[in-house]
Amino acid sequence: xxxxxxxPSHQVTQMGQEVILRxxxxxxxxxxxxxxxxxxxxxxxxxxxxxxxxxxxxxxFDDQFSVERPDGSNFTLKIRSTKLEDSAMYFCASMxxxxxxxxxxxxxxxxxx
Amino acid sequence: xxxxxxxPGPLSVPEGAIVSLNCTYSNSAFQYFMWYRQYSRKGPxxxxxxxxxxxxxDGRFTAQVDKSSKYISLFIRDSQPxxxxxxxxxxxxxxxxNQFYFGTGTSLTVIP
Numbered sequence: 001x002x003x004x005x006x007x008p009s010h011q012v013t014q015m016g017q018e019v020i021l022r023x024x025x026x027x028x029x030x031x032x033x034x035x036x037x038x039x040x041x042x043x044x045x046x047x048x049x050x051x052x053x054x055x056x057x058x059x060x061f062d063d064q065f066s067v068e069r070p071d072g073s074n075f076t077l078k079i080r081s082t083k084l085e086d087s088a089m090y091f092c093a094s095m096x097x098x099x100x101x102x103x104x105x106x107x108x109x110x111x112x113x
Numbered sequence: 114x115x116x117x118x119x120x121p122g123p124l125s126v127p128e129g130a131i132v133s134l135n136c137t138y139s140n141s142a143f144q145y146f147m148w149y150r151q152y153s154r155k156g157p158x159x160x161x162x163x164x165x166x167x168x169x170x171d172g173r174f175t176a177q178v179d180k181s182s183k184y185i186s187l188f189i190r191d192s193q194p195x196x197x198x199x200x201x202x203x204x205x206x207x208x209x210x211n212q213f214y215f216g217t218g219t220s221l222t223v224i225p
Contacts, residue, residue, distance in 0.1 A: 041217070042216065043157065044215075045213065050210055055210060056211065056212055091156050098210045101147050104149075104156035107155075
């Protein structure tokens with residue numbers, strides 16, 4: 001069964017450094033998402049991406065965050081200057097059509113020191 | 114308001130029991146309702162996907178949506194130790210690619 005893959009599985013970064021989280025969505029999917037889950041808390045929406053542009057973003061997704069689909073297969077989340085509170089699991093999701101559910105990757109655990 | 118409420122548990126049941134998991138929500142505009150299962154250090158795995166009110170059955174799993182009460186349920190029949198996981202409810206406003214709103218998740222342990 002096709003799946004969403006995320007790399008790396010664990011990223012440790014010094015505060016203030018830039019980090020790029022990578023995702024390969026399911027082939028032929030058109031909608032792409034990033035969510036995060038702080039330990040013990042809800043899965044929170046960050047951003048959705050469709051037709052090569054951001055379609056929706058949350059208050060969390062401030063100027064320090066950006067997303068890109070650099071080629072036909074990858075979808076990346078960049079955090080420009082990481083803060084301690086950015087430590088969380090980051091999940092990528094993709095969806096085929098607007099009436100289908102989202103499928104999630106296994107996440108990248110981001111630890112900011 | 115777009116809050117989704119879910120009892121975090123933990124819930125512990127003997128193998129073979131029927132499990133009932135529930136979520137309530139406040140926004141009557143939610144139309145699509147999902148249940149995901151999440152194992153430790155893994156991503157959410159889709160279990161059930163329903164639109165509007167009614168029941169949907171898939172093997173041992175049954176999802177119910179009651180939009181008039183703003184209440185959704187997931188029933189697991191003949192529960193197995195492999196069902197031990199965190200169960201997340203999620204919902205969305207429409208089918209235009211909108212974000213999903215998640216509950217906090219209910220931790221379930223099925224004891225052999």
